[in-house]
Amino acid sequence: MNVADLIMERRSIRKCTTRPVEQELVVELLRNALRLQPSLENGSWRAVYAGTPEASKELTDYIYVQMTESKLGKLIPGKLMDVFKKRFSDIPAHLVVMAAKGPDRPSSDRNYAAICGLMQSFQLLGWERGLGMLWDTDPFLYHEGFFQGIGLREDETFVGILHLGYYDKVPKSRRRTPAERKWTVLQGSVT
Ligand SMILES: Cc1cc2nc3c(=O)[nH]c(=O)nc-3n(C[C@H](O)[C@H](O)[C@H](O)COP(=O)(O)O)c2cc1C
Known part of the structure; x- marks a missing residue:
């Protein structure tokens, strides 16, 4: 597939199958995506990977720890909380x-x-191999319980989670604003 088609065809995947994702594939895609970002030296980024059901559950616990312990969280029925957690x-x-x-x-x-x-290239390279993703920056991720769980340090910023999985159905594309509506063409001063 050529790059323009890949960009047009990639979709965010919010519903994936239970097929496990191969860690080797994830490493290979990251290695290849890094080739477009030569400025990313050692120490400028890192990732935590959860690729087994147990690890996925551990990550889910980090995400929900704050909510479970908050006043609002205590009002949410246990069964509903379980549904939220299961989604992750x-x-x-x-x-x-x-x-x-x-x-x-x-x-x-x-x-x-x-x-x-790097993350966008990783998404595109994944799509080429049939692997779907959702880039998640939901505000409810931004809390101390989650940051502690993933070991985020003072000198680091959380960028996002890429949820990975294979898919049966490709969702429809959302409407895009044409690029020319987002730019201003300077005309130069008339003298
Ligand atoms: C920086 C960034 C952050 C995003 N954060 C979220 C998010 O928190 N929740 C979500 O559902 N989708 C998130 N997305 C996915 C976009 O909403 C998605 O790309 C958009 O719906 C367009 O769909 P498409 O990727 O299928 O073209 C994010 C995408 C980017 C690039």
């Missing part, structure tokens, strides 16, 4: 991505942007 723990694999903070804002931003590039 049933996903075959998760890649939690973290960015190192730089000495100043521009270098942190540059690194964060390069890591987002």
Whole structure:
């Protein structure tokens, strides 16, 4: 598949099958995606991988620990909480991505942007191999319980979780805003 078709055809996968995801494939895709981001040196990013049902459950516990212990969480019936948790723990694999903070804002931003590039290339390369993903940055992930669980350090920023799984059905594309509606063409000053 050529790159333009790959970009057009890739969809976020919110419903995946129970087929396990091979860790070797994930490593291979990451290695290949890194080739487009030569600025990402050792120490500028790292990922935590959960690729077994047990690991998926452990990650789910980190995600829900705060909610379970909060006043709001205590109002949620146990069975409903189990449904929420199952939604996560049933996903075959998760890649939690973290960015190192730089000495100043521009270098942190540059690194964060390069890591987002890495993640998008990883999604595209995965799609080429039939592996679906959902990039998750839901606000409810941003809490101390989760950060502690994944071992996020003071000098790191959480970038997102890529939920990975094979799919039976490709969802429909959402409407896109044409690029030309998002730019301004400078005309130059008239003298
Ligand atoms: C940086 C980033 C963060 C995202 N965070 C979420 C999220 O928190 N929850 C979600 O359902 N989808 C999330 N997505 C997926 C987008 O919503 C998805 O790309 C969009 O619905 C378009 O669908 P498509 O990927 O199938 O084209 C995120 C995507 C990106 C690039």
